[in-house]
Amino acid sequence: MFCHSFKPSNLLYSQDSIARRFQNGRLIGEVLDEIYVYESLSVQDLPKMEVHLIDFKFVSADNRRLWILKELEKLGHLKQVNVNITTKEMDRRKSARTNHIKIRGDGPGGWSAEGGVHLMQLARLVHQMIRRKKEKKESDNQKSLNCKDLKITVCKAYPCTLVLLVVPLISLYFQFAVSAGVPLAGSCTNTTNCTASTVNSECKGGTCQCKIAFYAQNKTCLAKVRIGGSCTNATNCTASTANTACKSGTCQCTVAYFPQNNTCVAKIALGSPCKGTNQCKDSKATCMGTCKCKDGFYKDSSTVCSPRIYPNKPCGTSTVKNDSCVDNAYCNGTICACGIGYTTTPTSYCDSTPRLFGIGKGLALKNLNQEYLKMQGQVFMKNDSLKQISSKQKKKCSRVNMEDFLLKDFKFFSGEHPHPE
Structure with a gap:
């Protein structure tokens, strides 16, 4: 196989007729118009044609492409075309050796099989005249336009008066089409x-x-509008940055995202590292190295910051029940209660005002912040049972959490249990 340059008119068709569409469904006339009229394609965009050397004649294996090239040659758009020459055997179905061909079917893209001239050919010829006028290759002779000027046998199919009425309309159409350019998604070359x-x-x-x-x-x-830029609708924003919305006339990240380096990043869950409060996913959380619930809130079982529970209300769903109660309160198993030494205020918080607990025979408890529990002058320490200790033993005792000590081993002071005898 080798390459050679030919005039399309010197190449022969291998069929008597061809379909008016390529295998991809495009009309052959449509491709011709894109090359000659709209200039959105060039001859170089067409795949190189293969011709067969048979009996010292060059025959095309692609008759539809050859038809386009022959038409372009007639219109003066090209003189020669490069083809690949092969001596391999041609498909038996392509047995003709002719320089003329019929196009099967009518309508845009081809002529009817019975002859006559399709309107698109007339339009191309008019466009050819317009192009020559612009290039100053011939004088303006549109005023004396007649059937002879067209150099086609159009009068056999249409009256000359009809042709002379249609031609100016076609001229205006192509002048508009060429000046309008190619719309978005349309084929282009530059x-x-x-x-x-x-x-x-x-x-x-x-x-x-x-x-x-x-x-x-x-x-x-x-x-496209970046984060912080002015917008009128969401598309202005999302076209540039995902997970954005147009709020109050500016592009902002949606509620579940925060801005970072002109992008919108998913907000951070409780317990995860953070650098700013606006990065925390929960609106009731704050950034303290990690996202944590703000004062007055606790992390519930669904990892959401919920308001802390007031005294005399059921305990929350926190893993550590006491975390769900307001400050100075604890979960006694079912409800939140103020700790020893605190009372419920009118606003349902626990007040730290000291108080006395009187039980039984004048037993009293006061000064709850001391290290050890003193009852009637005796010192007791945390143990499985109440046990009095001496001063020597006291020195050996480790410090105990007074509130935990009282709540777990001395609940009787709050009246929950009778005083042991």
Whole structure:
């Protein structure tokens, strides 16, 4: 196989007729128009054609592509085309050796099998005249336009008066189409094709697309808006940054995210490291190296910050029950209660005012903040049972948590149990 340059008119068809569509469904006339009229394709965009050398004649294996090249040659758009020449055997179904072909089917993209001229051919010819006028390759002779000027046998199919009425309309159509450029998602060969139709667009991958800093909406390219920028709708924001919304006229991260380096990052759960309070997922949490519940709240079993429980209310669902109660209160198993030495205030908190507990025979407890429990002058320490200790033993005693000591071993002082005899 080797490459050679030919005039399309010197190549022969291998069939008597062809379908008006390529295998991908595109009309052959549509491809011709994109090359000649819209200039969104070039001849170089077409795959190189393969021809067979048979009996000293060059025959095309791709008749539809050859038809396009022959039409472009007639229109003066090209003179020669590069092809690959092969001597391998051709498909038996392609047995013709002709320079003429019929297109099966009518409508856009081809002629009817019975002859006549399709309107698209007339349109291409008119566009050819317009192009020549712009390039100043011939004088303006549109005023004297007649059937002879068209150099086609259109009068056999249409009256000349009808043709002379239709031609100006087609001329206006193509002048508009060419000046309008290629819309978004349309085929292009360079950025000029796109910007003629849509500002801030470019030709990328063979199609017109919005530039990287813009997004497509209603056939236009609008500027993407970064976090903190002005916006009118959510799309202004999400086109640039995911998980954003337009709030009060500015682009902001949605409620479950926080801004970081012009992106929106998922907020942090309780107990996880953080650098700022706005990073914590729970609105009742604060950042103290890690996200923790604020004062007046506790981490419940569902890892959410819930308000601490007031006295005489059922304990919360915290793993450590006492954590669910307000300050100076504890969970006695079912409800929150003020600790020894505290009373419930009118606002349902626990007040630290000292008080006396009188039980039985004048037994009293006061000065609850001392290290050891003193009852009637005797000192007791925490043990499985109440046990009086001497001064020598007292020196050997380790410090005990007074509140824990009282709550666990001396509940009778609060009246919950009778005083032991």
